[in-house]
Amino acid sequence: MTFKKVLTATAAILALSSVAAGAQTPTRMSQFNYWGSYSYQSGNDKICYVLSTPTKMEPANVDHGDIFFLISQKPGQGISYEPQAVMGYPLKEGSKVVVDVDGKKFSMFTKGESAWMENAAEEPQLVAALKAGRGMQVDATSQRGTATHYTYSLSGVTAAIDSIKNCK
Template identity: 70%
Template sequence: MKYVLTAAMAMLVLSSATVAAQTPTRLNQFNDWGTYSYDANGAKVCYVLTTPKTMQPSSVDHGDIFFLVTQKGKAATYEPQVVMGYPMKDGSKVVVTIDGRAFSMFTRGESAWMENAAEEPQIVAALRNGKAMKVDATSQRGTATNYTYSLAGVTAALNSIKTCK
């Protein structure tokens, strides 16, 4: 039930760019990763989503935090995104580290995307093969935050949306 609610909240953030977006439908759950879809302007959009296992510092209200990977187009390419429960510092970067390999994301408001779109396949491959993921960000107030995520189920989740149409 938690994943359905968190996915719906993530859609509120995502739907700002897609006015016609509807409430997402939960497709499946693979360990710590859920799969979802929604219709946007007559096209089906599918994505995988997870929430952090730990949030630091524990003394602040983080809001709802998500890491998601959306399937783009018919070529089954993927777009990773971080959605925070707070606005991030203007001009700051989010750093996603998977098994020691760091990827940089640019921020806008409460979301972050890959700084270099050419690295999207690399981060997805790292997710599929990785054991641990950490996300570091800076809030608009200047608070350094970090989150750890489980990668259990991400490969099965990504595989399950390959044919999502």
């Protein structure tokens, strides 16, 4: 992941996150192969997250914008390891984003340009699958009806997630 992509993705997270409305600029904590870890203050709370960008985006003839997958840790809000897919375009209303980690599929609901786990109780299962997995694919449908497919490397995800486990 290039430094420019990391900065763009970080800026997009802040722009899209309602929690970050009054947040300061994120601090890059570390880089673990394809996954980076970051933190920022939101009021009295420290928010930590890891993120990655796709290694492949399909279809190739479409402007995807900035695409990334992140897992946030919000101890002050009682949230640990919340996965989120963020697209560079509006998602089709009522559509689902499907995350496939080595054949194990997880469904995410969509709102605007983002998607979150449909069943929050499955968040730990997705995080465990990411840590044990080799690859991840994310399938989404744009507001215009374009089917999109993203491939992510999981190289570094375990170290990145472990680096934010003590976020306080």
